[in-house]
Amino acid sequence: MKPASAPAAxxxxxxxxxxxxxxxxxxxxxTSAEAAAAIGCEVAQIAKSLVxxxxxxxxxxxVCSGSNRVDxxxxxxLLSEKISRPDADFVREKTGYAIGGVAPIGHxxxxxxxxxxxxxxxxxxxxxxxxxxxxxxLSAAALEKITGGRFVDVAKR
Numbered sequence: 001m002k003p004a005s006a007p008a009a010x011x012x013x014x015x016x017x018x019x020x021x022x023x024x025x026x027x028x029x030x031t032s033a034e035a036a037a038a039i040g041c042e043v044a045q046i047a048k049s050l051v052x053x054x055x056x057x058x059x060x061x062x063v064c065s066g067s068n069r070v071d072x073x074x075x076x077x078l079l080s081e082k083i084s085r086p087d088a089d090f091v092r093e094k095t096g097y098a099i100g101g102v103a104p105i106g107h108x109x110x111x112x113x114x115x116x117x118x119x120x121x122x123x124x125x126x127x128x129x130x131x132x133x134x135x136x137x138l139s140a141a142a143l144e145k146i147t148g149g150r151f152v153d154v155a156k157r
Contacts, residue, residue: 001025001038008101008130015106016146022129022136030100030132032066039126039135043067047119047127047143049102051095053086054079059094062154063104063127063143064116071156075114078152100132104147113149115140120151 004013004022013022029035032046039045046066051059052075060083062070076082088099094111095102104127107113119125120140127143129136144151 004129004134006131006134008097009134010130012103012105012130012134012136015103016136020136020138022134024131024134026133028100028132029128029135035126035128035135036066038133041124041126044118045122045125047104047116047125047138049104049128051086051091051099051102052083053090054081054083056081058110058112059086059090060112060114061095061102061104061107061147061149062114062116063119063147063149064154065118065122068116068118068155070116070154074156075154078114078154079112097128097130098132101128101130101134103128103130104143104149107147113147114154115143115147115149115151116154117151118155119143
């Protein structure tokens with residue numbers, strides 16, 4: 001683990017400010033399992049950022065516990081609109097990040113952000129920070145504050 005040096009990770013560090021430390025690993029943190037192995041935490045503590053697209057074309061960011069799968073029907077019901085998984089170009093265009101490094105900060109206020117309620121019982125949690133090997137540590141309360149998202153039930157049970 002070392003301080004962030006990649007431009008995208010440094011951009012996330014700038015958005016977060018001095019209260020958080022973006023760190024990079026030599027190993028990948030692209031998936032929840034890879035991130036948990038690199039960090040040395042439980043998979044559930046990884047706050048994975050998944051981007052969806054509504055039928056009308058709006059982006060939706062769902063930040064979910066690494067041990068959960070997103071129930072797309074639940075999310076669609078919450079939004080009153082069906083959702084689908086977009087292609088990589090849509091994700092980069094709407095978030096500024098590639099898949100595997102989507103940080104749950106710095107997005108347009110026009111993006112709907114939903115937070116997995118299961119993250120509320122975990123401390124700390126770790127989120128992607130702009131690249132496929134960068135993360136930062138935070139609490140669920142901080143996640144809610146920095147994203148402006150709301151905690152809801154999004155997990156497939």
